[in-house]
Amino acid sequence: MVVSSAAPSIDNTVTLKFYDAQGSGTELSADEAKSVIHGNGENDSDTLLDPATMQDLAMHPLYKKGMPGRWQFDIPDRPVAFAVNWPTRRGFSFVVLDDGGAGFRAGRTVVFNYQAAVDAMRRLNAALDARPDYHRSNEWAAAYAAAESNLNLARQAGTDSDRGKYGQLALDSIHLATDTLLAEYGPQYAKSRGTDPQIGVTIDKIDKAAEWSTLAQRVSGSYGWVRIVFDPAVDDEEGRGQPDPEVYRQAVETAKAAGLKILGQPVDSYFANRYTTEGYLTRVRAYVNAFPQIDAWEVGNEVNGCWLDRKTDDQGTCTQQEVPHEDRIINKIEQAARYVHEQRPDAMVVLTLYWQIGTDSPEWSTFNWARANLTPQIRRDIDTVLLSTWVEDAPLGLAFDQVMTTLLDEFPGKKVGLGELGYWLASTSRLYWAFDPLDVASARRELAAYYYSAALGYPRSVGGGYWWDFVDEMPTDPGLQQAVYQVTDQLAN
Known part of the structure; x- marks a missing residue:
């Protein structure tokens, strides 16, 4: 009524x-x-x-x-x-x-x-x-x-x-x-259905590999995944004229030795618009060829963000200047997905969308962009579609179930999940608070506990999470560690 x-x-x-x-x-x-x-x-x-x-x-x-x-x-x-x-x-x-x-x-x-x-x-x-x-x-x-x-x-x-x-x-x-x-149903569902959940964290710094690998394994147990961000500034691609994956050899081998599975990210969305399609594919090839032991490859990160197909200013804001048509992100991910699919048929091919509706123009909205740009060929070559979620920029909240269900409907037969989580970084807008308006640390813990759990409760969901600022935030915050570990504990016991 x-x-x-x-x-x-x-x-x-x-x-x-x-x-x-x-x-x-x-x-x-x-x-x-x-x-x-x-x-x-x-x-x-x-x-x-x-x-x-x-x-x-x-x-x-x-x-x-x-x-x-x-x-x-x-x-x-x-x-x-x-x-x-x-x-x-x-x-x-x-x-x-x-x-x-x-x-x-x-x-x-x-x-x-x-x-x-x-x-x-x-x-x-x-x-x-x-x-x-x-x-x-x-x-x-x-x-x-x-x-x-x-x-x-x-x-x-x-x-x-x-x-x-x-x-x-x-x-x-x-x-x-x-x-x-x-939050309660997610682990119940994953455990009762015998799914293969991922409890993932993101590694964007390669020093102290033994320390972060140990911590990642401790909070994720046998479900542990790390997404390693291969940063062109770290491998000195610009200075060398080509990427140098060997810079990341120790990090990859240490993570594998700790029993962690790896999602490799050759190009973060921040860097994507500086590459031609051929340069993008060159970087993907270099890393895929260097690390056959990596379990999954993210061929495109936050691909519907305006900053991937537009030039950005010094503050990272999208301008009206578009990249050349042949260098649009859809061309990059199409070729990258095909390459990984053909060269590493045993590896999972992953694409990450950025959650946003209403906070940018409709052409960049999550589902609008996917329907307008992801061709049948791209969809065939992708195994998993993840959602990058920064709720202080673009809230989910009450819409979480509706969005996850729509994601499943949009990509029939594909696995889905969350591919990036974090809260209140200096680089975000900090427009919208979550869970606690006055205590950022408490809100961060509640956010991790909720989203890691809730993402598990869907058919074909890998869960994921992939906490972005893991290296800087989680080692010094036992409460944040516990928020992730309690999800692992519910799955295991």
């Missing part, structure tokens, strides 16, 4: 009434609502989606109109979902309002917080139905009961203020219940 304000909307226009994220029932002015949406910055994230496929249809559709001024969007010639970054007590989420699943078809006035809770509750119940073997904990039961109670109060409310109040409180509890379900 959808409860609307008495104020009518015209034709195909949806008017949104935003209430505060604290659940006090205070309607926000247009400027106040935008301030919440912006997080710590000035970036808009509102977008219109295809409710079934998460195709990004329109960027920044909101406009202000009326007295008092409220945010509105117009429904195009098809049903649409509305999505935006919005906080709960668990942090920011990519919150999707899809009006019962079918999308908005006619204009009206909508209490944002209430509609968000109604749609999130429907998705939570669908997630439960899809997991009949989930062993429900007392923590989950308490969160779900609070969600039901607040949602019932919102449904029965006689004012939009109370609908906004109890809708937001319900959304808080739905977020907790959803997180608890996915």
Whole structure:
């Protein structure tokens, strides 16, 4: 049931009434609502989606109109979902309002917080139905009961203020219940199905190889994977005129000796736009040929980021200057995937997408880009598709299950998982907080515990994780080590 304000909307226009994220029932002015949406910055994230496929249809559709001024969007010639970054007590989420699943078809006035809770509750119940073997904990039961109670109060409310109040409180509890379900079910699913999960970390520094290999093995046990980033600055490719894989020989052999499997990354996304297609392939060939013992190769990293096909300024921001057409990333990954597939048929061929919808233009959105650019040939030569996830730049939150399910649908027959995790690095935007707005270290631990666990609970998922700043952060943070190890422990015991 959808409860609307008495104020009518015209034709195909949806008017949104935003209430505060604290659940006090205070309607926000247009400027106040935008301030919440912006997080710590000035970036808009509102977008219109295809409710079934998460195709990004329109960027920044909101406009202000009326007295008092409220945010509105117009429904195009098809049903649409509305999505935006919005906080709960668990942090920011990519919150999707899809009006019962079918999308908005006619204009009206909508209490944002209430509609968000109604749609999130429907998705939570669908997630439960899809997991009949989930062993429900007392923590989950308490969160779900609070969600039901607040949602019932919102449904029965006689004012939009109370609908906004109890809708937001319900959304808080739905977020907790959803997180608890996915985090608890992931290891249950992987263990009961006998999957081959990966508990991965990323190595971007090769000194102290014995130390990081030992720690990686300790937190990941028999499920341990390391992604080794082969950095052109380290192997002095520019100075030598060609890459020198031997610089990484000790790191690779030490990791293998520790019982770790290796995902090799010849070209990180940061460096991709400086290569021609031939230069990119030269680097891939050099490393694949040098290390036949490596178990998997990442032929493209964060491939839908605008910075791979655009020149970037000194701050790393994409400019309007495109790389030559023949040097676009799709040409690079097509040739690299084919080479690895042919030369190392025993190795896993991996492609990593960057999670983003609403934080850049639709052409770079995760699923838009994949559908427009990944040819049948590329898809045939790839075994696994991973998702790079930086939630302070582009939140997931309540959308995690929807995104993972869409990823599975987009790549039938392929393995999926998370290919990069981290939180609050100096190089990120730090726009959107997760789990704890005041304690970064605590939030980082909760993020690791949640995403490593939740990613395991899907057919064909490898889990992954691949914590990016492993070498700098994890050795000095026992709590972060424990967050990853507890997932390993649940799988093993």
